[in-house]
Amino acid sequence: MRERQAPHGTHRDREFEAFVAGAAGRLLHTATLLTAEDPQHNPGACRLLTLALAETYAGWDRLRGDDPYDRTRQCLAGRFAREAWHRYGPLGRTRRRPPGVLAALAPHERLVLVLRLHEGVAEEQTAALLGLPAERVRVLCDRAVSRLTHPARRPAAAVGGSGAVAS
């Protein structure tokens, strides 16, 4: 059985390596936005992404044509939601203020905002992923957007100039 599995295992490893090489940058950016850490120093985001990737690898053979990127993003979002609940409590208030751009937002607002705007997941899919009604997702997203753009009106003016780098 081991001999039969060996070539299959290496094939899977190759596919997984190609996937990680292609997707790790974007996924790490997403994870860093979620944890609201400094992009240059993001141990929490790295940990989150490593665990999500490991889960994707463990389920690689049962993917059956599903997009591994979607699967990993789903793991990432689910894991972040659970950890945020345990770490910050149901109110979602941060104790220490993290240094990232989304630091002013509560964890669930960050999650919805990043999934909707940064990852471009549709409203219904986000709602299904998080187990929330679609209206709630829309409200959370709108609130997060206005909180991100309004109090940061002054820095946003500086950001607006470098809009060409937006993907």
Add this chain to the structure above:
Amino acid sequence: MNRAEQEAAARRILAQDPPPVPAGLYADALRRGTRMLRRRTLARRALWLLLLAAAVAFTVWALTVRPWVQPPSQTTPPVTGW
């Protein structure tokens, strides 16, 4: 600022400053994933073994106790007609 502009501004804020990917990420994920896979295989195997053991134990018990056979009656039936 209308909704679309606000969303575009938020997208710009989100897209700035992507973090560099650390070198050990792939190896770490592979290591953890392999461990997860091995653990799942072991757990599945243990569950199948448990199921098999339960089936064998049930068969042995059934064959020795034979619960479907009517137990011998404890009372003598009334003797009539002799």
